[in-house]
Amino acid sequence: MAQLASSAMQVLKSVIVSPKLSRAFQILGAAFVALEIFRATRVAGRYLLPRSSAGHLKAKYAKAGSWAVVTGASDGIGRALALELAAIGFNVCVIARTQSKLDEVVGEITTKNPTVQAKALSFDFGTTSNEAYADLFAQLDALEIAVLVNNVGISHTNAELFEDPSVADDLKLLTVNCEPMIRLCKYIVPKLKAKRSGAIVNLSSLSAVVTAVPYLATYAGTKAFNQTFSTSLAYELQPFGVDVLTVTPGMVSTGMTQGSAARRPRVNFGMVDSAVMARDTLAQLGRVISTAGHHNHDLQTSIVSSLPLWYVGPSTYKLFKKISDARKRKAAAASVAQQNE
Numbered sequence: 001m002a003q004l005a006s007s008a009m010q011v012l013k014s015v016i017v018s019p020k021l022s023r024a025f026q027i028l029g030a031a032f033v034a035l036e037i038f039r040a041t042r043v044a045g046r047y048l049l050p051r052s053s054a055g056h057l058k059a060k061y062a063k064a065g066s067w068a069v070v071t072g073a074s075d076g077i078g079r080a081l082a083l084e085l086a087a088i089g090f091n092v093c094v095i096a097r098t099q100s101k102l103d104e105v106v107g108e109i110t111t112k113n114p115t116v117q118a119k120a121l122s123f124d125f126g127t128t129s130n131e132a133y134a135d136l137f138a139q140l141d142a143l144e145i146a147v148l149v150n151n152v153g154i155s156h157t158n159a160e161l162f163e164d165p166s167v168a169d170d171l172k173l174l175t176v177n178c179e180p181m182i183r184l185c186k187y188i189v190p191k192l193k194a195k196r197s198g199a200i201v202n203l204s205s206l207s208a209v210v211t212a213v214p215y216l217a218t219y220a221g222t223k224a225f226n227q228t229f230s231t232s233l234a235y236e237l238q239p240f241g242v243d244v245l246t247v248t249p250g251m252v253s254t255g256m257t258q259g260s261a262a263r264r265p266r267v268n269f270g271m272v273d274s275a276v277m278a279r280d281t282l283a284q285l286g287r288v289i290s291t292a293g294h295h296n297h298d299l300q301t302s303i304v305s306s307l308p309l310w311y312v313g314p315s316t317y318k319l320f321k322k323i324s325d326a327r328k329r330k331a332a333a334a335s336v337a338q339q340n341e
């Protein structure tokens with residue numbers, strides 16, 4: 001045994017002192033350090049330098065048209081992006097299910113930007129019907145679309161294990177989060193390519209960057225689709241002058257993240273304001289192909305993506321298990337209290 005250990009030590013020594021190998025390690029080490037410095041400089045630059053504005057986009061995409069179309073725009077991030085696009089000067093078409101909320105957004109757009117036109121289209125992206133989409137596209141045909149924002153998306157009601165929601169709920173999530181992105185891109189890509197101008201913005205999520213989000217498995221899976229689909233499309237359309245921006249935000253203060261509480265969660269470092277996030281996102285359109293949107297989330301992404309999956313996966317599992325168990329205990333206690341009344 002001692003002999004085996006001593007021969008192993010000798011082999012190790014000869015490898016370590018080998019000039020060629022030690023040179024290779026030096027080069028590898030230097031390359032690694034250079035890469036980390038490059039990454040840190042980029043993150044620091046994006047975090048510390050003033051954000052560029054998106055004011056030039058109207059002129060940049062003028063060849064494609066004057067309209068921006070935003071899905072899921074009656075609330076949350078979609079609404080914030082629609083308002084920001086109108087402030088830049090685009091006419092805006094907002095799509096979601098609730099007509100009254102869409103009318104409010106249209107009212108706000110035209111009040112704040114009297115020279116801009118706004119249009120509301122009520123549509124349920126839970127559909128898989130060719131006819132329903134044909135009707136929607138017939139209405140969109142009337143607009144010269146320069147920018148398409150594929151924002152509509154839903155999440156699980158609560159963080160829950162994969163087996164807990166019904167298959168119908170999971171498939172609805174798959175439909176709403178993925179099908180409109182494919183259908184609307186199929187509709188718009190040939191038009192923008194022909195005009196050699198325009199942009200598509202696709203909403204994914206930090207969960208796609210994390211790559212393992214136990215307790216939100218189906219949602220995270222759909223967001224991974226959004227991310228890979230969108231970055232792939234970016235390289236297909238780059239030669240034709242069409243910009244595609246993939247957005248992978250962390251927590252944004254919207255209906256999706258307010259949970260069961262009636263009020264919106266407070267904005268803090270991790271939970272960012274939707275209007276600021278929308279402004280920061282559009283400022284990066286045409287400059288990069290992927291962004292977290294808000295600069296706090298850029299920093300968060302950089303940290304999360306440098307952590308190993310063997311650490312991130314189990315940590316996320318523990319965090320969401322705690323949240324889910326606490327919610328179940330609270331619900332059980334409320335149900336007992338109700339029975340005792």
Ligand SMILES: NC(=O)c1ccc[n+]([C@@H]2O[C@H](COP(=O)([O-])OP(=O)(O)OC[C@H]3O[C@@H](n4cnc5c(N)ncnc54)[C@H](OP(=O)(O)O)[C@@H]3O)[C@@H](O)[C@H]2O)c1
Pocket residue numbers: 071072073074075076077078095096097098099101123124125126151152153154176203204205206248249250251252253254255256257
């Ligand atoms: N909030 C976050 O922290 C966060 C983080 C990462 C990524 N994201 C992504 O950002 C996108 C927007 O999220 P959000 O937080 O802004 O969501 P939200 O506040 O819940 O708003 C969702 C919007 O989509 C519409 N919508 C929902 N189901 C629809 C359907 N079946 N057909 C048509 N419209 C529908 C809603 O309007 P109606 O109810 O009127 O239809 C609403 O306008 C999603 O893709 C989400 O995955 C969000």
